[in-house]
Amino acid sequence: MPGKYFQYTSLLLSGLLLMAACTKNKDYAIPTPKNELQNDCIKRSLGPNVIGLNIEFAYAMAIPAAKGKLVSAQVEASIAGAAGTYLENNSYYTDGGGIDVGVPIGDPSTTKENLTTVAFTKDTNAATLRYYYKIPEEARGKSVTFTFSAKSSNGETITYAMGPYEVAKMDMQLDLNLTDGKAFYISIADMAVYNAQDAATHADQIDLVYLYRSIPNITFNHSLVSPAADPEYLPGVVLPPNVNRDTKISKVWNLRDFHLARLQYGIYIDDLDFEKLNISDAPDFAINLKSEAGAWVETADGKYRAYIYMNKVDNAKKSAVMSMKRYTLK
Structure with missing residues (x-):
């Protein structure tokens, strides 16, 4: 059964690879599959490339059964990926129900510095492998490129270049837990939440106070209130010594950044949004979030500059969960 699947896929993929290159519908004719090793690649991940996230690709390769079989596939990144970078050893196809089904075709990938490789162990004529590049700190603010390649048993080698892709300068922190009167001092610099005792030792880095009040x-x-705001916006709060920063805050509705919200909305905050942001006239408080x-x-x-997203609020527990993207200006 697997042999029939891969032989059929080889013919199908060869046709699809040629069809993808066709940009005109006029005088269209069914393409004739090439009698050689072929490959193609698409980038699957969307939005800005943020440190710690994956850039994901699907790499397809095929060779006619009469010419040989696939021996290996590899990806070389211009900047070595972080731990967690890998090339899947499953080839995927979509079943009749629209579900991606993985078929093992080789050993788990090995990564040495910039190079990630999968050695095929099945007699395979066609495969589509997924590559996950974990974006490292070394790539911050730089561009990264990828060279995909496949080898066949008849000695052919083929390559496919992808990129360059810009890596964002911003940082991201997910799911910080806030609780009124307990974990409620927020540091943008540390991308962290502190209680009153710890806030006193980080006084010069406390930018916001979270609180819940039913008035x-x-x-x-x-x-979210700046420590320097009018005390009427900090009812019942006794600030630790030297917690006095005056932070600008501009409330926003319906900006569900996909990375932070992890919902179905295809909205992304990128470096450019922070660079163009002007909230110089904004107040130092944002109530009723x-x-x-x-x-x-x-x-x-x-x-x-930062964007804080409220993933969840709980009136009964006087608590919330927030996520943050942060951009360093200087």
Whole structure:
């Protein structure tokens, strides 16, 4: 059964590779499969390339059965990926129900510096492998390229270049837990949340205070407030000594960044959004924040801009979960 699948896939893939290169519908004719090793590649991941996330590709290769079989596939990155970079040893096809099904075709991949390789162990004429490049710190603010290649048993080698792809300068932190009166001091510099005791030892890095208040006739609820804001926006809060930064905050609705929200919305905040951001006239508080709302933030020293997304709020527990993207200005 696997032999029939790969032989059929070889013919199909050969035709698809040629069809993909055709840009005109006029005078179209069914392409004749090439009698040689062929390959193609697409980038599957979307949005900005952020440190710690994956850039994902699907790499397809095929050779007519009469010419031989596939021996190996590899990917060379211009900058070595972080731990977790790998080339799958499964070839995928989509079944009648639209489900991706993996068929093992080789040993697990090996990675040495910039090069990731899979050696085939099945008699295979066609395969589509997925490559996951874990973006390393070394790539921050740089561009990265990839060279995919395949070898066949008849000695043929073929390559496919992808990129360059720009890697974002920004940082990201997911799912920080906030609790009113407990874990409620936020540092943009540290991308962390502190209690009152720890905030006192990080006083010069505390940018925001999270609090929940149910006040009659005022829609306060879940709020992010600058330590230097008017005390009426910090009811019942006794700030630790020297926690006094004046942070600009601009509340936003319906900006569900996909990386932060991990919902179905295809919206991405990129470096350019932070570079163009102007909230110089924004207040130093944002009250009544709801689930899936957010806030642009600029620190008092002008070093950082951030977008904070509220993944979840809980009135009964006076708590919230937030995620953050941060951009360093200087």
